[in-house]
Amino acid sequence: MSRIGIIDYHMGNLRSVQKAFEFIGADAVILHRSEDVESVDKLVLPGVGSFADAMKFLNQMGWIEPIRKHIEAGKPFLGICLGMQLIFEGSEEEATPGEIVPGLGILPGKVVRFNENMGDGGLLKVPQMGWNAIHWDRNDPLFDGLEQDSHVYFVHSYHVQPTETAETPISSARADYGGEFTATVWKGNVWATQFHPEKSQRIGLRILKNFAAI
Amino acid sequence: MITNRIIPCLDVNEGRVVKGVNFVQLRDAGDPVEVAKKYDEQGADELVFLDITASHEGRDITLDMVKRVAEECFMPFTVGGGIRTIDDVTRLIQAGAEKVSINTAAVVNPKIVEQTARRFGRCATVVNIDPKRVPMEELRARCTNTDSPVESQLKPGYGFEIHTHGGRKPVGLDPVAFAKYVVELGAGEIILTSMDGDGTKDGYDIEITKLIGDAVNVPVVASGGCGSPEHMRQVLTETRADAALAASIFHYGEYTIQETKEYLAKAGLPMRMMPADPLTV
Numbered sequence: 001m002s003r004i005g006i007i008d009y010h011m012g013n014l015r016s017v018q019k020a021f022e023f024i025g026a027d028a029v030i031l032h033r034s035e036d037v038e039s040v041d042k043l044v045l046p047g048v049g050s051f052a053d054a055m056k057f058l059n060q061m062g063w064i065e066p067i068r069k070h071i072e073a074g075k076p077f078l079g080i081c082l083g084m085q086l087i088f089e090g091s092e093e094e095a096t097p098g099e100i101v102p103g104l105g106i107l108p109g110k111v112v113r114f115n116e117n118m119g120d121g122g123l124l125k126v127p128q129m130g131w132n133a134i135h136w137d138r139n140d141p142l143f144d145g146l147e148q149d150s151h152v153y154f155v156h157s158y159h160v161q162p163t164e165t166a167e168t169p170i171s172s173a174r175a176d177y178g179g180e181f182t183a184t185v186w187k188g189n190v191w192a193t194q195f196h197p198e199k200s201q202r203i204g205l206r207i208l209k210n211f212a213a214i
Numbered sequence: 215m216i217t218n219r220i221i222p223c224l225d226v227n228e229g230r231v232v233k234g235v236n237f238v239q240l241r242d243a244g245d246p247v248e249v250a251k252k253y254d255e256q257g258a259d260e261l262v263f264l265d266i267t268a269s270h271e272g273r274d275i276t277l278d279m280v281k282r283v284a285e286e287c288f289m290p291f292t293v294g295g296g297i298r299t300i301d302d303v304t305r306l307i308q309a310g311a312e313k314v315s316i317n318t319a320a321v322v323n324p325k326i327v328e329q330t331a332r333r334f335g336r337c338a339t340v341v342n343i344d345p346k347r348v349p350m351e352e353l354r355a356r357c358t359n360t361d362s363p364v365e366s367q368l369k370p371g372y373g374f375e376i377h378t379h380g381g382r383k384p385v386g387l388d389p390v391a392f393a394k395y396v397v398e399l400g401a402g403e404i405i406l407t408s409m410d411g412d413g414t415k416d417g418y419d420i421e422i423t424k425l426i427g428d429a430v431n432v433p434v435v436a437s438g439g440c441g442s443p444e445h446m447r448q449v450l451t452e453t454r455a456d457a458a459l460a461a462s463i464f465h466y467g468e469y470t471i472q473e474t475k476e477y478l479a480k481a482g483l484p485m486r487m488m489p490a491d492p493l494t495v
Contacts, residue, residue, distance in 0.1 A: 012334075013310045019285040024493070048312070049335045116431060127337045127402050129433045130456065131259055131486040132216045151217065151486040153290050155312065155337040157402075176215050199290045199312065201254060206492035 004028040004212060005040030007067075009057040011047040011082060020198040024205050026212035037066035042076040042211070045083035046198075051091040051111065051158070052101050054082055064104065071106060071190060076214050079192030081156060084185065085111040087192060088160050107170055107187060109162035114178060124178035127157040134183045134195070136173035142184065142191055143173070144210045150203045152183075152195040159194055160185065217484040218450050219259035219457035220471055221435060222464045224249060226263050226295075229275035246279050250287040253464070256471035257488045258289070262315065262405070262435075262459060265295035273302075277309045284310025292340055294405070300329045307334050315405055317342035318378045321385050321392075324399055331400025336432075341401040345389035345422050346381055346409035347372040356386035359395065363388040368421050381409035389422065390429045403433045405459065411439025415462070418449035427454030435459050443469060443477040450483055 004021055006014050008030050021028035028044075031037060045067070047054055058064050071077050079087050090100030091111035100110055114126045133149040159181045162170035172186040175194075184193045191211060197204035224231050230244040250261055263283070265276050273296065280293055293306050294315030303314050303326070314334075319326045320341045331339040347366055353373040357363045366372045376387040393404055406426050408419030418436045427434050433456040436449040440460035449455050463469050472488065479485040 013284065013308060013312075015281070016284045016288070016310055020288050023288070048338065049333070123431050125431050125433055125454075125456065127432065128216060129337065129403060130216050130219050145492050147489060147492075150489060150492075154216075155290070157336060196290070196312075198288055201289050202491050202493050203489065205288060209493070 002027070002041035002212070003039070004042045004044060005031040005037060006044045006046060007037075007063060007083075008032050009047070009054065009061055009063055011049045011054050011057060014046055017044060017046050017080065017198045020205055020208050021212060024209040024212060026208070034062040034066045037063075037070055042078070042214075043067065043070050044078045044080065045086065046080040047082035047086070048155075049082060051082065051085060051093040051103070054086055055101065055103065058086070058104075067104065068106070074189050076211065077190050078211050079190075080198070081194060081196055084192035084194050085158060085160055087190065088162070091158060093158055106190060107162060107185060109160055109164070109170065111158050112161050113158050114181075118178050128154050128177045130154065132175045132177060132183075132195075134173040134175050136184070138169060138172045138186065140172040140184065140186045140191075141214060142186065142193075142207050142210050144213075145206055146203060152193075152197070152200040152203055152207075154183075154195045156194060215484050216456075217259070217486045218478070219435075220257075220446065220475055220478070220485075221260045221262055221457055221459040222253050222258050222471065223262040223264060223437070223459050223461045225461075226265050226267070226276065226279065228267050228269075228272040229279040232266070247282050247286050250283050250289070250291070253471060254287055254289050257475055257486070258471050259486060260457070261289065261291040263291060263293045263295075265293065267296065277305055280306060280309040280311050292405075294340070294342055297326075300326055300333070303330050303334070307338060313338050313340050313403070315340040315342050317344070320396060321376060321378055321387065324396065327396050327399040327401055331402070336400050336402035339401050340403040340405055341396045342405045342407065343389050343393055343396075343426070344377050344381060344407045344409050345374040346377045346384075348375045348384060352384075353388075356384060357388055358386045360388045360391040364390050364425060366421060374422055374425075377409050381412065390425050393426050393430050397430045397432055401432065403435065404430060405435040405437055406455075407437040408439060412437075414439050415441030417441065417445040418455075418458070420449060420452050423449055423453040423455050433457065443474040446474065447478055447481045447483065450478070451481075
């Protein structure tokens with residue numbers, strides 16, 4: 001069985017992610033040192049908090065190169081919430097207007113804040129907090145055994161905006177919050193979810209099971 | 215489309231659920247993990263644990279409980295009650311709570327809201343606001359955060375004032391101005407408990423929920439006064455509240471979460487209904 005490593009970089013509690021993997025019968029360990037990445041087959045980057053802090057810790061603790069090497073080797077990678085945003089080129093969060101705080105740049109595109117003005121005069125509440133339905137338009141193996149429009153748990157103010165075309169898609173599922181936004185991405189061996197599968201009850205557990213089975 | 219959340223609130227003392235839980239099938243109705251799992255099976259969208267533990271030693275037991283819930287229940291939950299310092303917040307988050315709800319400390323030392331948001335993000339930072347109607351002249355004399363506290367239309371001559379200590383202690387703050395202030399500091403959600411409504415089962419306080427919902431642009435959880443699913447329908451349709459919190463109607467088995475959500479879905483509210491179990495498919 002493959003071994004899943006969860007990256008600990010001081011950005012939130014990781015036990016619930018590890019426990020969720022254990023619940024579905026996967027072998028998941030929390031990695032505290034960057035050199036341990038080589039000992040696992042799959043990598044998970046979770047995280048809550050600010051984008052800039054997260055990049056600072058990833059840098060200081062030497063995670064960036066091992067993560068890159070893992071992905072370049074074609075091994076499966078899963079980003080969760082902030083861990084999804086970090087794999088893009090950069091984020092507007094705490095950035096000087098017009099600029100971005102640089103991210104890992106593994107996928108093209110950037111991270112933007114939800115626009116509070118909905119156009120019809122209405123106001124969108126930010127953060128989005130709660131259960132929203134995801135709708136996929138690609139056969140992402142992460143969704144095996146799930147019904148279209150299943151509800152998953154979101155808590156976030158920012159979301160990714162991948163640079164993609166119909167021929168080179170990156171988004172694999174979308175959700176609607178004052179308009180459509182990217183809820184999951186999938187490119188080759190890289191997957192990521194904006195929602196928290198470890199907090200999305202049975203639906204989320206199935207998604208983690210699907211990742212473990214890849 | 216995002217769904218409205220239905221949230222049972224559980225009072226916890228020294229790591230045990232204490233207020234009126236009578237699920238018949240539970241081996242031990244006081245175990246928070248078992249209670250959480252039961253509500254999870256019924257379709258609860260989130261849980262709020264309110265820690266009423268008085269002693270210092272008791273709070274370590276609470277941390278242990280939070281850890282167990284986080285590790286065994288794969289659902290979102292908030293922990294509130296007794297949070298005084300950023301260290302208290304840190305311990306709860308490290309134990310696995312994804313949101314902490316700050317009540318008295320936000321009134322006494324609003325900086326804690328800023329510190330929590332800075333450290334753990336706006337999404338983890340919840341502020342509890344507990345308003346109650348008091349005579350306008352008293353309110354004007356005490357109010358420190360605005361020159362023009364809001365007067366109640368429903369009860370003329372009265373205005374709203376934040377109270378702590380379970381509604382016993384007025385603190386001279388207008389809840390509308392205070393809500394705006396804590397959101398500026400970094401609160402990502404407000405749990406609004408009307409002290410006039412709390413325990414009455416006469417329905418949520420629509421008036422103050424509407425005022426707060428219109429004043430801030432973060433999610434608002436309506437709390438206090440719920441006696442039926444119809445009360446939830448009212449507050450979710452007549453105000454900008456995103457979620458409805460209740461205690462006794464669920465704890466005493468008057469309504470299950472599932473029948474509550476079926477009622478609300480039928481009334482046209484967006485609800486997350488329980489799907490077929492994808493782990494057994």
